[in-house]
Amino acid sequence: MPEMPEVETVRRSLIPLIKGKTIKNVTLWYPNIVASDQSEFVHDLVNKKVIGIDRYAKYLLIRLSDNLTIVSHLRMEGKYHLVDVDTPKDKHDHVQFEFTDHTALRYNDVRKFGRMQLILTGSEKTATAIGRLGVEPNSADFTDQYFISKLKTKKKNIKNTLLDQTIVAGLGNIYVDEVLWQAKIHPLSVSRAIPADKVKELRKNINHTIKWATELHGTTVHTYLDANGNYGGFQDKLKVYGHSGEECPRCNTILEKIKVNGRGTTFCPHCQVIYK
DNA sequence: AGCATTCCCTGTAAGC
DNA sequence: TGCTTACAGGGAATGC
Numbered sequence A: 001m002p003e004m005p006e007v008e009t010v011r012r013s014l015i016p017l018i019k020g021k022t023i024k025n026v027t028l029w030y031p032n033i034v035a036s037d038q039s040e041f042v043h044d045l046v047n048k049k050v051i052g053i054d055r056y057a058k059y060l061l062i063r064l065s066d067n068l069t070i071v072s073h074l075r076m077e078g079k080y081h082l083v084d085v086d087t088p089k090d091k092h093d094h095v096q097f098e099f100t101d102h103t104a105l106r107y108n109d110v111r112k113f114g115r116m117q118l119i120l121t122g123s124e125k126t127a128t129a130i131g132r133l134g135v136e137p138n139s140a141d142f143t144d145q146y147f148i149s150k151l152k153t154k155k156k157n158i159k160n161t162l163l164d165q166t167i168v169a170g171l172g173n174i175y176v177d178e179v180l181w182q183a184k185i186h187p188l189s190v191s192r193a194i195p196a197d198k199v200k201e202l203r204k205n206i207n208h209t210i211k212w213a214t215e216l217h218g219t220t221v222h223t224y225l226d227a228n229g230n231y232g233g234f235q236d237k238l239k240v241y242g243h244s245g246e247e248c249p250r251c252n253t254i255l256e257k258i259k260v261n262g263r264g265t266t267f268c269p270h271c272q273v274i275y276k
Numbered sequence B: 001a002g003c004a005t006t007c008c009c010t011g012t013a014a015g016c
Numbered sequence C: 001t002g003c004t005t006a007c008a009g010g011g012a013a014t015g016c
Helices: A004-018 A038-044 A144-152 A158-163 A173-182 A196-215
Strands: A023-028 A050-056 A059-064 A068-073 A079-084 A093-099 A103-108 A115-120 A256-260 A263-267
Touching (some): A004 A079, A158 A173, A158 A263, A173 A196
Antiparallel strands (some): A068 A115, A079 A103, A256 A263
């Protein structure tokens, strides 16, 4: 599942594939992927040129000429790949951007959870959910003070709080389990009960893990691939996610898996402290 | 208002 | 073997 390191890897791999290309036409094989007006999406993108790709948290921002931006969220299994336009459509290809050079960018998504919207460049925060997002890991705004003050108001458990994109934006289920294990914090800990020094430690772990995972081109579990079809390299570094029933690498206690608000959650019942 | 639950989706694996 | 059920989960919508 693409989280911030994976989305950044997609962004970097996609730029050389599509930057400078001009869209000839757009096909919606599964129209509901487009959350904005679907006929406008198809109509307004014709003759537009890709000028760059930005990203905020897990959102890709494909910048186009004439002040247009496609905001794209991959959700669980969304992928982009560039093909010759004559390549037969894959069963799970849902959107095609055909370019003037006989290539096409295809959006493929087995579970059809991903969404894209066409907006005016600059209206990201008002026209999409980006406006409700919190700060990104490793950004100047993600300070100890910010993190401590945000957690201080939260009665819900820390696992759920870290998945809440309005506080820190970019973490998903995998990295949340990893950073909580690193900071030795039990996922069911009450957010506001976590001592300030542990919150500081958690912030450092978040920053370091996101940075390191990005350097390794993300984590491939299940099906994540970048725009060139390459796997990530961080799955080998995971200490807890996907390792329930195995020994904790720190204390050798068997790792447990529970459900926290519907999310599979793996943790060490011995060395991860629960704050109540 | 804040927190929890439901829903969207389909492939894979387990159970009978 | 073939069917049903459980599970994977990000974020919007809904419920309390």
